[in-house]
Amino acid sequence: MRIGIGYDVHKLVEGRKLIVGGVEIKHEKGLLGHSDADVLIHAIMDSILGALNLGDIGKLFPDTDEAYKDIDSKILLGKIYEIMVDEGYEIGNLDSVIAAERPKFKGYIESMKNIISDILVTDVENISIKATTTEKLGFVGREEGISAEAVVILKKRG
Numbered sequence: 001m002r003i004g005i006g007y008d009v010h011k012l013v014e015g016r017k018l019i020v021g022g023v024e025i026k027h028e029k030g031l032l033g034h035s036d037a038d039v040l041i042h043a044i045m046d047s048i049l050g051a052l053n054l055g056d057i058g059k060l061f062p063d064t065d066e067a068y069k070d071i072d073s074k075i076l077l078g079k080i081y082e083i084m085v086d087e088g089y090e091i092g093n094l095d096s097v098i099a100a101e102r103p104k105f106k107g108y109i110e111s112m113k114n115i116i117s118d119i120l121v122t123d124v125e126n127i128s129i130k131a132t133t134t135e136k137l138g139f140v141g142r143e144e145g146i147s148a149e150a151v152v153i154l155k156k157r158g
């Protein structure tokens, strides 16, 4: 078994869609990035790469490469899944947390879990996604950005 962690932050700006966990969320602002800026999927990808000791998403998918401009992060997660399988691993379980003052994510969590478990070809019970505010403290509390953290355990494929 191998364990990995991932962390990501993206800035909230006007004129962008808010996409988190592969789901488009109704909000007056969205996250800024070279890709679709899906902060949760980025943290999850980095946790898997960390468990495999293969670096991070910036190394695999440079933000200077036009191929990744506005790319749907679900596509990138699919590439990470293929790398994990090539390395001989599968998801044991994954836990994650999104930190955002607004909007409320509660109503979107089940859809996110279904999308992510489908891409990672694992039972939805193996994927945990939670949300928290930071009680109005810091950059998250000021609604300047959203952060996400993920921890994963990978198992050798049987």
Ligand SMILES: Nc1ccn([C@@H]2O[C@H](COP(=O)(O)O)[C@@H](O)[C@H]2O)c(=O)n1
Binding pocket: 099, 100, 101, 102, 103, 104, 105, 106, 107, 131, 132, 133, 134, 135
């Ligand atoms: N963006 C968010 C933040 C929180 N939630 C849900 O609300 C609960 C209470 O949050 P606190 O930060 O006040 O502890 C939290 O446990 C989440 O269920 C949310 O959906 N979206």
Ligand SMILES: C[C@@]1(CO)OP(=O)(O)OP(=O)(O)OC[C@H]1O
Binding pocket: 008, 009, 032, 033, 034, 035, 036, 037, 038, 042, 057, 058, 059, 061, 062, 063, 064, 068, 069
């Ligand atoms: C996902 C990538 C793809 O170019 O771009 P960004 O959306 O800027 O996201 P970041 O979390 O900064 O990771 C870097 C890149 O891998």
